[in-house]
Amino acid sequence: MEKIFSRPKALKDNPLSYCPGCGHGIIHRLVAEAIDELGIRERTIAVAPVGCAVFAYDYFNFDTTEAPHGRPPAVATGIKRTNPDKIVFTYQGDGDLAAIGTAETIHCANRGENITVIFVNNANYGMTGGQMAPTTLIGQVTETTPFGRDPLREGYPIKVAELLANLEATKYIERVTVFDAPHIIQAKKAIKKAFQNQVEGKGYSFIEVISHCPVDWGKTPLESVKWVEDVFLKTFPLGVIKDTTK
Amino acid sequence: MAKITVNNNRCKGCGLCINACPKKCIAFSDELNKIGYHYAVLKNEKDCIGCGFCYQICPDVCIEVFR
Numbered sequence: 431m432e433k434i435f436s437r438p439k440a441l442k443d444n445p446l447s448y449c450p451g452c453g454h455g456i457i458h459r460l461v462a463e464a465i466d467e468l469g470i471r472e473r474t475i476a477v478a479p480v481g482c483a484v485f486a487y488d489y490f491n492f493d494t495t496e497a498p499h500g501r502p503p504a505v506a507t508g509i510k511r512t513n514p515d516k517i518v519f520t521y522q523g524d525g526d527l528a529a530i531g532t533a534e535t536i537h538c539a540n541r542g543e544n545i546t547v548i549f550v551n552n553a554n555y556g557m558t559g560g561q562m563a564p565t566t567l568i569g570q571v572t573e574t575t576p577f578g579r580d581p582l583r584e585g586y587p588i589k590v591a592e593l594l595a596n597l598e599a600t601k602y603i604e605r606v607t608v609f610d611a612p613h614i615i616q617a618k619k620a621i622k623k624a625f626q627n628q629v630e631g632k633g634y635s636f637i638e639v640i641s642h643c644p645v646d647w648g649k650t651p652l653e654s655v656k657w658v659e660d661v662f663l664k665t666f667p668l669g670v671i672k673d674t675t676k
Numbered sequence: 677m678a679k680i681t682v683n684n685n686r687c688k689g690c691g692l693c694i695n696a697c698p699k700k701c702i703a704f705s706d707e708l709n710k711i712g713y714h715y716a717v718l719k720n721e722k723d724c725i726g727c728g729f730c731y732q733i734c735p736d737v738c739i740e741v742f743r
Contacts, residue, residue: 432742436731437740446735446737454735455734456735650691652692
């Protein structure tokens with residue numbers, strides 16, 4: 431028998447610190463596989479966020495740096511402009527990208543930097559224990575919205591992908607999810623295309639990955655993937671939101 | 677002929693692979709691993725078709741698939 435699926439080379443053989451069932455591990459693997467398949471591991475630089483993925487340098491088997499909270503797009507801009515031959519990507523959560531880093535995110539996209547952004551949206555602040563994030567759904571119960579998010583009090587969920595699609599300089603924006611195997615395979619294609627765009631110098635690519643956060647949602651892993659399918663995706667529909675790379 | 681192997685001491689027992697397996701041939705172990713979880717094991721090797729769905733969904737990348 432031949433080994434057909436195993437840990438990609440771009441992912442170190444270290445245990446992941448994420449909670450049981452967390453989507454981050456799946457997304458790490460997809461990024462690592464895309465990088466391996468494109469043969470760009472030796473010249474890739476990742477910028478990790480503040481959040482659950484803060485230890486990305488322990489997992490990715492290529493150069494990784496760590497930015498202050500919300501600032502990976504700014505750090506990635508600097509790295510890419512001084513090292514245009516490197517493949518630079520940011521890996522950010524919703525608290526990092528959609529809350530404290532909104533300004534950096536929007537202006538980096540508006541400048542059309544030739545980088546790739548992997549945005550993990552799990553509708554709450556995972557690392558700090560499940561507080562409301564800008565992407566939290568209407569009615570969703572979190573640590574800081576114990577009676578559910580009320581749009582009159584906390585506003586509506588920010589759809590960052592649609593927001594950035596309105597900017598002229600953005601090239602490729604897609605929303606994918608990782609709640610089951612067929613969608614994971616689709617997510618891999620999108621992530622690979624986002625890196626391919628950068629290799630070809632096409633410009634800013636943004637992949638929003640709808641992920642599950644069982645522990646902070648107060649659900650079992652199985653309940654949480656079901657919730658993504660039944661509830662989460664109603665507010666954040668999947669698909670290519672913008673593609674002007676052709 | 678296909679089979680999977682699970683890195684017992686990396687598995688956190690989330691059960692997503694058991695749910696994803698179209699042939700329902702993965703189950704939880706009876707014993708605990710070093711980090712205190714009932715890990716996933718291939719119970720019915722003859723039913724495994726090597727589709728890799730378990731590998732795709734595993735958040736801890738601790739499954740390998742052979743075919």
